[in-house]
Amino acid sequence: MSSTTERRSGAAPAPSGQVRRRRGVRRRHVAAALAALVVAALGSLFVGVSDVSPADLLDADEAGTRVFWTSRVPRLTAILLAGSATAVAGLVMMSLTRNRFVSPQTAGTTEWVGLGIVVATLAFGSTSVLGKMGIAVAFSLVGTALFVWLLQRMVLTDIVVVPLVGILLGGVVSAAAAFLAYRFELLQSVDAWMNGDFSGVVAGRYELLWLVPAATVVAYLYADRFSVAGMGEGFAVNLGVPYTRVVTLGLVIASVVTAIVVVGVGSIPFLGLVVPNLVTLALGDNLRRVLPVTAVTGAAFVLVCDVVGRTIRYPYEIPVGTVGGVIGGVVFIVLLLRARRRVA
Amino acid sequence: MIEFRSVSKSFGDTRVVDDVSLTIPTGGITSLVGANGAGKSTLLSIAARLLPADRGRVLVDGLDVATTPGPVLARRLAVLRQENAMSVRLTVRELVAFGRFPHSGGRLTAEDHRLVDEAMAWFELDPLADRHLDQLSGGQRQRAYVAMVMCQGTDHVLLDEPLNNLDMRHAVQMMRMLRGMADELGRTVVLVVHDVNVASCYSDRIVALREGQLVAEGPTADLMTPELLRGVFDVEVEVHELAGRRIGVPWS
Numbered sequence: 185m186s187s188t189t190e191r192r193s194g195a196a197p198a199p200s201g202q203v204r205r206r207r208g209v210r211r212r213h214v215a216a217a218l219a220a221l222v223v224a225a226l227g228s229l230f231v232g233v234s235d236v237s238p239a240d241l242l243d244a245d246e247a248g249t250r251v252f253w254t255s256r257v258p259r260l261t262a263i264l265l266a267g268s269a270t271a272v273a274g275l276v277m278m279s280l281t282r283n284r285f286v287s288p289q290t291a292g293t294t295e296w297v298g299l300g301i302v303v304a305t306l307a308f309g310s311t312s313v314l315g316k317m318g319i320a321v322a323f324s325l326v327g328t329a330l331f332v333w334l335l336q337r338m339v340l341t342d343i344v345v346v347p348l349v350g351i352l353l354g355g356v357v358s359a360a361a362a363f364l365a366y367r368f369e370l371l372q373s374v375d376a377w378m379n380g381d382f383s384g385v386v387a388g389r390y391e392l393l394w395l396v397p398a399a400t401v402v403a404y405l406y407a408d409r410f411s412v413a414g415m416g417e418g419f420a421v422n423l424g425v426p427y428t429r430v431v432t433l434g435l436v437i438a439s440v441v442t443a444i445v446v447v448g449v450g451s452i453p454f455l456g457l458v459v460p461n462l463v464t465l466a467l468g469d470n471l472r473r474v475l476p477v478t479a480v481t482g483a484a485f486v487l488v489c490d491v492v493g494r495t496i497r498y499p500y501e502i503p504v505g506t507v508g509g510v511i512g513g514v515v516f517i518v519l520l521l522r523a524r525r526r527v528a
Numbered sequence: 529m530i531e532f533r534s535v536s537k538s539f540g541d542t543r544v545v546d547d548v549s550l551t552i553p554t555g556g557i558t559s560l561v562g563a564n565g566a567g568k569s570t571l572l573s574i575a576a577r578l579l580p581a582d583r584g585r586v587l588v589d590g591l592d593v594a595t596t597p598g599p600v601l602a603r604r605l606a607v608l609r610q611e612n613a614m615s616v617r618l619t620v621r622e623l624v625a626f627g628r629f630p631h632s633g634g635r636l637t638a639e640d641h642r643l644v645d646e647a648m649a650w651f652e653l654d655p656l657a658d659r660h661l662d663q664l665s666g667g668q669r670q671r672a673y674v675a676m677v678m679c680q681g682t683d684h685v686l687l688d689e690p691l692n693n694l695d696m697r698h699a700v701q702m703m704r705m706l707r708g709m710a711d712e713l714g715r716t717v718v719l720v721v722h723d724v725n726v727a728s729c730y731s732d733r734i735v736a737l738r739e740g741q742l743v744a745e746g747p748t749a750d751l752m753t754p755e756l757l758r759g760v761f762d763v764e765v766e767v768h769e770l771a772g773r774r775i776g777v778p779w780s
């Protein structure tokens with residue numbers, strides 16, 4: 185933040201004046217995205233089965249106010265926390281693996297979390313949220329580590345093949361989870377856990393999500409080191425950045441965030457891939473610059489999916505995971521085709 | 529000053545650097561020459577702690593590169609490798625500014641910005657400042673990388689084939705810039721060059737490698753002889769004096 189003011193105070197030679205002005209883009213983008221998000225967020229507070237209008241709140245109308253505070257506000261909070269953290273986790277993962285199609289949702293990480301949830305449910309029963317989270321985090325780390333291990337050994341350098349391998353891997357893991365769940369008659373409850381859905385957000389489960397902003401803050405503090413690591417090991421070592429340690433930290437952050445979000449509200453397919461891709465396409469890969477925008481855009485993306493899911497078949501709800509999966513899937517395919525065209 | 533003390537490195541059964549002991553004095557340009565596969569890049573990578581040596585040590589101003597903390601060394605020695613596949617979409621200015629990372633950790637001071645401006649101007653990058661790296665030609669990108677390394681402001685600069693992808697004008701310009709870094713800024717510049725005449729025209733000292741072994745080293749004029757070049761490159765070479773420079777002309 186301080187860099188803009190420092191630049192002005194620096195004894196700037198005249199010719200690079202234009203260069204300086206362009207840097208303002210950064211703040212304008214964040215401000216615009218934030219404004220859009222605030223408007224959408226306020227709007228979402230007053231969409232739902234029971235009618236709550238802003239006037240009701242002033243009137244201290246009993247029922248309306250209760251719905252507002254016990255359901256709408258937690259739901260909005262969960263959306264904002266999950267959306268921003270998942271998008272940032274995707275951004276970090278894509279930078280560190282140096283492949284813009286690698287995200288927790290395309291590396292099998294999400295599916296490993298699902299397997300972890302099944303195992304935790306078998307071990308601790310279906311009520312222990314903390315047990316689920318602990319085991320989900322462990323499985324998430326294992327899954328990401330396995331994928332990165334594979335990635336280092338893949339001779340295929342085709343940028344498009346890598347995520348497909350991840351998705352295949354995820355398919356295998358998710359089949360294993362489904363088999364286990366089927367054997368122990370947990371299929372329905374596991375499906376309900378896995379698909380991103382904010383309608384169940386009232387209490388007891390979503391509070392875990394308060395852990396993820398911390399991960400986002402750490403990611404922001406490390407943004408420059410992540411950018412440097414994303415340049416490759418040679419550049420990182422040259423600039424004195426401990427490459428392996430930084431990459432490990434980033435991948436741990438991405439895995440832990442993914443586990444917590446999936447346990448907290450379920451998975452939102454492609455969110456961690458689509459949002460960072462769109463943001464970096466527009467603004468480049470300098471993480472310190474794009475990370476805040478990515479967080480805001482991720483939150484906005486989920487919010488829009490949620491509002492769409494709530495209004496499209498009103499008074500019924502389509503889970504946000506389904507809406508996000510459709511929208512995200514389409515964008516993902518467009519991005520893939522675009523990458524293909526660029527290579528060709 | 530960079531000291532190599534009995535440095536060896538093997539890949540599998542092949543010894544790529546074979547017991548090299550060598551001192552590169554402070555200041556000036558030193559060129560590593562040798563045939564393809566002679567081990568030039570490997571030796572440079574070991575000095576830049578991008579590769580661990582199997583045996584021996586490399587000291588930069590007395591600091592062992594294998595044990596000195598990364599950030600400390602990054603303020604004394606900068607390196608650019610031969611191949612630099614970078615998929616990150618940074619603007620040229622952002623890339624060059626990352627050269628200041630070892631000093632300011634990303635929070636650039638006014639002084640940092642001045643140094644970035646200076647490096648950009650040296651390599652005529654101002655018109656490209658806001659372009660993303662993937663929108664540049666290979667030669668423009670090479671200039672951006674070297675500008676970043678220069679911006680790092682280290683006493684020692686190691687460059688592996690810095691003329692990669694450069695056209696004649698920019699190659700000459702690059703070598704002049706590097707001369708300037710050595711003469712005006714007092715940096716110790718170590719280059720890998722495959723063209724012995726580039727080494728002859730622009731460097732103060734030459735280090736010749738063959739199959740991982742040090743064949744000869746010393747002031748440029750002493751090394752530009754037909755006998756030595758034959759020994760290093762395995763071709764018959766005539767050496768002619770042209771405008772005060774020694775130029776090797778291979779027989780064909």
Ligand SMILES: Nc1ncnc2c1ncn2[C@@H]1O[C@H](COP(=O)(O)OP(=O)(O)O)[C@@H](O)[C@H]1O
Nearest residue numbers: 539540544562563564565566567568569570571
């Ligand atoms: N990572 C590696 N694995 C195996 N062999 C390598 C590796 N890097 C270099 N080599 C081999 O080591 C030798 C020296 O390579 P290098 O130092 O790049 O040569 P130069 O830069 O002088 O052309 C070559 O024969 C090359 O094939």
Ligand SMILES: [Mg+2]
Nearest residue numbers: 568569610720
């Ligand atoms: Mg080489």
